Amino acid sequence: MRSVTLNIRLFFQGALLSYVALFRWLSPMTYLASKVLMPLAQILFFSFLGMYATGQANASFYVIGNAIQLAAVSGIFGVTMSIGGDRWEGTLPYLFGTPANRMAMFVGRAFFHVLDGMVGVVLALMWGVLLLGLDLSHANPLALGLTILVATFSTSGMGLLLGCISLITLNVMFINNTVYFSLLVFSGANVPLSTLPAWMQSVAWALPLTRSIAAARQIIAGGSLAEVAPLLWMEVLIGAIYILAGYFLFRWFERQAKLRGTLDIF
């Protein structure tokens, strides 16, 4: 019982820590800009490109895809930042020296970014309604909310995995940026998946976001929660798999670092 409370505390401390770290990076004004204006520019760019390619009628296809895709900003950049931060601050050896439950420590880091990511997606959808004629009147709010939660959860899972990779490699930003941009192609945000080659489709279904985007499109078109439930369950599973993979990589990394005495180098 005591260990449960301990771990819960650890979890929220991790969450708080990454929250504070984020604001040390960004001033409140910049945070607001990055939350409100930047997503708008990206959505507009891809939506216009999409409309130019396939006609005005398809605007909502691109708006929804790119709005959900924004979950990856917090999920990938935010989460890796809060894990990689330890490496730059040189606090890694101290973390590894603690008896703390690694899983609680680890997932706590991602918690705040899930919330942050959800806010980002909601704001992005608002922009869609305001500027690009997105119609949310047929959407079941609960189902849409759940989809957004699931999307940020699964991208944060991926972020945890990438964050652990960032403990090993030097080019964190390179990997993060590449993954983020690749998701723009693979997640189906901008291209109907059925038009991709078969191998790319298989990759797409193994990544987070793909199902969330598909589900969001169905819901906004009037689909019910029951219809998209299988997609959402699978998305949760995928997120969990990424978290587990990240967790085991983290443990492996910890063991290797202790074996070889490379804690300080990383």
Next chain:
Amino acid sequence: MAPLNAIEVRNLRRIYRTTIGVIRRRVKEVVAVDDISFDVAPGELFGLLGPNGAGKTTMVKMLTTLLIPSAGTARVLGFDVVDQADPIRPRIGFIFGGERGLYWRLSAIDNLRYFASLYHVEPEIARKRIPYLLELVRLDGRGQEKVEGYSRGMKQRLHVARTLLHDPELLFLDEPTIGLDPIGARELRQVIRNLQSEKKTILLTTHYMFEADALCERIAVIDHGRIVALDTPEGLKRHVRDLSVIELEVYGIPPELLDVLRALEVVEAVTVENRDQKQAVLVQSPGGSEAVPEILAALSGLRVGKVIVREPTLEDAYVRLVGGEVEP
């Protein structure tokens, strides 16, 4: 006509303004260089000696045209450092102690080639000069390696090579041996001696007394932005020739008692050194052993161990000039 002096500094001041506090912003002023004047003759190796924060780097930055003085004038090779930076820059070289300021991802040779072109050294001349300089700073054979793999001493020696690329007549070396181990520092001092024999004018700053003593022809001791003494090393030692140093072993001493000591007629300067569990109070006094009873009387009530009376060293001269707060 060649200027009479390589460097002429007249009443130079530099004030830094920094804002502190986030919500209630206040402006804080630091007078880093406070009304300093001195001259350096061509070919001279001149030292600026002072503790950390004395204003040495600020002085060097103003003389190398990187910082604009708040008041006063400085002429380098006859040119004004504020308005005539252009003719000064090709004629001087400078290094600021420490390992930053090089492109770590590039090799030493690439670094040198790049800076050679920035200093307008003709490519053919650079090609010959780079191997020569690498040898001079004892990096020959390591020139192809990336700088990031260099030790701190190697990087600092590479800085020396960098600043000699365009064969400047006047060199500014700001704490060139800072952070080096004793062997690295000795090697670098040897390089500086070689430069001196090439008849270059050098302004060297340091916070090591013995380094200034070993290298410089004249030393300006500065503290809190002011010159407190300017003389040859021998002249500086003469400042303390008439004094003795009384060392008192104590086990913790309250600061008020130090002030009591300082107030005594027979006491010139007081410093405290930590020695394991104990401390040593170093008192400079013209009275020698005759002053001991008076000093012990002033410390009555305090447990005092061994008492030694000895001749002053150069270190003591420095201590006397810059007050008690120097590091050993």
Next chain:
Amino acid sequence: MRKLTLYARVILASAEMSVRETMTDGFVVFGIFVQPLIIALLGLWMLRDRGGDYGIFVVVGSGLTGLWSSLLFISGNSITHERWTGTLETLVGVPTPMGVIVLGKNLANVLQSIGSMAVSYLLASLLFGYPLTVAQPIQFVISLFLTVVAFVTFGLVIAPIFVMNPDVQRWQNGLEFPIYILAGFLFPIALLPGWTTPISYLLAPYWAAQALHLTSSGGGTSGEISIAWGMMLLFSLVYVLLSRTLFRVMLRKARSEATLGLE
């Protein structure tokens, strides 16, 4: 004359140095190669239904996105980067004007980005099998040259501004996609609401995109092409004049406020 040779040498040396230094920098490799290639891929896919003619349009347009992003993030940070390395003081203390050094660094970035345009050209023709013909090759090369000039000189304006205002620098993320949109890199600005058009006209990247698209995809009158060229030249001139003042102000400010170092 001697001065020109000296400066030309410095520009080349700075460009070479910049390439060598950034070759292994993940951030730069991403900005110059990966991001524009992914955008090219995406563009090719998205515009596929419009037929093969759009191949060259996407290649040029995505190349321009790479050009703009690398200008914004790499050239924009070129002085700040030297400050972090600790080399800024030395660079200010050398006899070469700072602007010449920055020019060389910008040139390297812009040429690298043009190189990435060539890579996406190959990608489009080999992977997608598009017949990629440039409608007016000679005019296209001239447009490319003027684009390089306009971007390099624009880099001279943003670097000192970014150094002097650290806050501006944090907003540079926010300048990336809006310019993609307003300059018409991958879709015509006719799609946008009318009030944005005057803004586009004030952007050199818009005229670069105009000249490059017209001469590669074809269909432009020589009048339209000449206007785009003229605007690029005009902007380059304005940028050069502006940058002289900016550099002077920046150096004076840095020398009096002691902000060359990191401390």
